Amino acid sequence: MTNENVGDYLLVEATKYLLRTHDPDTVLVDIDVDPKNESVRTGMRRLNFRAAAIMKVFERPILSLLRSPRLAYAYHSLYWKTKLGWYFKERIKDLDAVVFTGGGFIKYKTQGLNYIDELILETARERGIPVMMNAVGVEGYSETDIRCQRLKRALNFDNVRVITTRDDIDTLNDHYVSGSRTITERVGDPVFWLNEMGIVDEGARSRAERGGIGINLINPQNFSVYGGSISPDEVVNFYRSLIAELQRRDADFFLFSNGMTVDQAFGESLVSTMNLRSDQLIPRPTTSAEFVNLVAGFDIILSARMHAGITAYAIDVPVVGLIWGEKLQFLTEITGLRDRYFTEDELDVTAIAGLLAGNDLPAPDAQRRAELRERTRTQLTRFVETVPRRTA
Numbered sequence: 001m002t003n004e005n006v007g008d009y010l011l012v013e014a015t016k017y018l019l020r021t022h023d024p025d026t027v028l029v030d031i032d033v034d035p036k037n038e039s040v041r042t043g044m045r046r047l048n049f050r051a052a053a054i055m056k057v058f059e060r061p062i063l064s065l066l067r068s069p070r071l072a073y074a075y076h077s078l079y080w081k082t083k084l085g086w087y088f089k090e091r092i093k094d095l096d097a098v099v100f101t102g103g104g105f106i107k108y109k110t111q112g113l114n115y116i117d118e119l120i121l122e123t124a125r126e127r128g129i130p131v132m133m134n135a136v137g138v139e140g141y142s143e144t145d146i147r148c149q150r151l152k153r154a155l156n157f158d159n160v161r162v163i164t165t166r167d168d169i170d171t172l173n174d175h176y177v178s179g180s181r182t183i184t185e186r187v188g189d190p191v192f193w194l195n196e197m198g199i200v201d202e203g204a205r206s207r208a209e210r211g212g213i214g215i216n217l218i219n220p221q222n223f224s225v226y227g228g229s230i231s232p233d234e235v236v237n238f239y240r241s242l243i244a245e246l247q248r249r250d251a252d253f254f255l256f257s258n259g260m261t262v263d264q265a266f267g268e269s270l271v272s273t274m275n276l277r278s279d280q281l282i283p284r285p286t287t288s289a290e291f292v293n294l295v296a297g298f299d300i301i302l303s304a305r306m307h308a309g310i311t312a313y314a315i316d317v318p319v320v321g322l323i324w325g326e327k328l329q330f331l332t333e334i335t336g337l338r339d340r341y342f343t344e345d346e347l348d349v350t351a352i353a354g355l356l357a358g359n360d361l362p363a364p365d366a367q368r369r370a371e372l373r374e375r376t377r378t379q380l381t382r383f384v385e386t387v388p389r390r391t392a
Contacts, residue, residue: 001032004284006259006291007191007307008103013288014190015101015134015380017197022381031091031098033116040087052083073146080115088123097130097387099380102166102190104137104327106155106176108147110225115147121154131160132383135187135376137327138168141175152176162383164376167330185379186334188372191307194314199292211299212252213356214282215242217263218304218322223344226325230344236266238347242302243274245353253356256282256294258305300359302352306331313337313364320355322347334372336365 001012012030019026032040041049056079063072092098098120108114124131133155142148155163155176162183165172169186177184194200217239220232246253255270257263264284271281285291295301295311303309303321306328312319313335321341323329332338340361342352355361 001030001035003034003036004260005305005307006285006288007305007310009288010191010194010292010307010311011102011189013199014193014197015099017193018190018377018380019099019384022377022384026384029091029095031088031120033113033120034084035087045086048082048084048086052079055079055082069146073150076112077115077118080112080119084116085119085123088119092120092123092129093127095124095129097132097384098124099383100131100133100136102135102137104139105133106136106151106163106165106172107139108142108145108151109140114151117151118154121157121160125157125159129159130383130387131157132162132380133160133164134162134380134383135164135166135190138165138172138176139326141171152178156182161386162379164379167327167334183379185375187375187379188334188369189310189331190376191310192314192369192373192376194292194311195316199289200296200315201289201293211297212254213246213359214295214298214301215239215253215255216302216304216308217255217257217267218324219260219262220266222304223324228324228344230347238349239266239270240274241349242353243270243276245349246357249353249357251353251357254280254282254298257284258308259285259291260305263305300356300361302356309337309341313369316363318359318361320352320361334368336368 001009016028019028055075059075059079063075066072066075104111105113105117121131140148152175156178158181160182163172163177164185164187166187166189169184172184218235220235223230223235224232243253255267255276257267261284267281270276271278282294285294292311292315295308295317296315298317300318300320301308301312303312303319309319309321309331311317319337319340321328321332321337323332323341323343328341332341340355342348
C-alpha cells in the first residue's frame with residue numbers, strides 16, 4: 001500500500017469492499033507487507049530498518065563468498081525478519097483472521113515475497129489465527145530451490161484454511177498444497193468487482209477532451225526480469241515503433257502509467273525523443289480513483305502492467321495487451337482474451353496498432369466474468385463465516 005503501483009491499491013480496496021459488503025461491522029486492519037511510510041520507522045524501530053539497510057549493502061559481497069543456496073536463504077530470511085518480523089507480530093497479535101488480498105504472493109524468484117509469506121504465516125500460526133490467501137498469484141515451483149520448499153512448508157501450516165488463486169490452480173494443487181485439508185479454487189481477481197465499488201466516475205467515460213487510445217507504460221526491463229528473452233532496448237523499440245505507426249494512422253493516443261516512477265520516466269523519455277506533445281503523457285496517478293477514471297476515459301487501451309488490463313476488463317473498456325509473465329498468460333486464458341494479448345514473440349506493431357486504431361473488438365464474455373467474480377466472493381465470505389465471533 002506504500003509502493004507506487006496503483007494496481008496493488010486496487011487489490012486491497014476490492015478485497016475490503018467484498019468483506020464489508022458481506023458484513024459492514026467487520027473491523028479491518030491494514031497490514032502492508034513492505035511498509036515504507038515514515039510512521040513505521042520511528043523510535044527504536046529505526047534501528048531495525050538501519051540494520052536491514054546495512055545487510056542489504058553487504059548482501060552481494062557476502063553471498064558471493066558463501067556461494068550456498070541454504071546460506072543465501074538464511075541471510076535473506078534474517079534480513080526480512082530483522083526488518084519486519086517485529087512489525088508483523090505487532091499488527092497480527094490481536095486479530096481474529098488474516099486475509100491476503102491478492103497479488104503474486106506464491107512465488108520465490110522475485111521480490112522476496114516468500115520470506116514475507118513465511119513471517120506472516122508463522123506469526124499467525126503461533127497465535128492460532130486462521131489465514132486465507134485470496135485470489136493470489138502462483139508463479140512457478142521447484143523441488144530443489146530451498147526458497148520454494150520453505151514457502152511450501154509455510155503454506156501447509158494447519159492455520160492456513162483457504163488458498164484461492166487467480167491463475168495456476170494446477171501448480172497450487174499438485175505441488176504446493178499437501179492433502180485435502182486446505183480449500184483451494186481458481187477464482188477471479190478481486191478487481192473484477194470494480195464496477196460495483198463506486199470509484200468509476202461515469203463522466204470520465206465520455207470526456208470529449210480526451211478519449212482516444214491509452215498506451216500503458218512499463219519498465220522496459222520487466223520482460224527480462226520475468227524470464228523473457230527480449231532485451232530492454234527491444235521493448236523501447238517496440239514502443240517507439242508502435243507510436244510511429246499510430247502517428248502514421250493519424251490516431252489520437254496518450255501514454256499513461258500505473259503510478260510507478262520508473263514507468264513514468266520511460267514515458268518522459270519517449271515524449272522527449274519522439275517529440276510528442278507534453279499533454280500526450282498523462283500525469284502519474286497517485287490514487288486508485290485517479291487511475292481507474294484515467295482508464296475509464298479512454299476509448300481503448302494497450303495494457304502493459306497487469307492491473308491496467310484488469311481494470312479495463314472490469315469496467316468494460318476495450319483492451320489489447322502484452323504478456324511478459326505467466327500470470328498474464330493465465331489472465332488471458334481465464335478471461336477468454338488471449339486473442340488480443342501478445343507475447344514477446346508476437347509483437348507485430350502493425351497488427352497491434354490496427355487493433356487499437358480500429359477499436360472493433362467483441363465484448364468479453366460477461367457470464368465468464370460474472371462466474372469468476374462470484375467464486376471470489378463466495379470463497380471469501382465462506383472463510384469469514386468460519387472465523388469465531390467475539391462476544392462483547
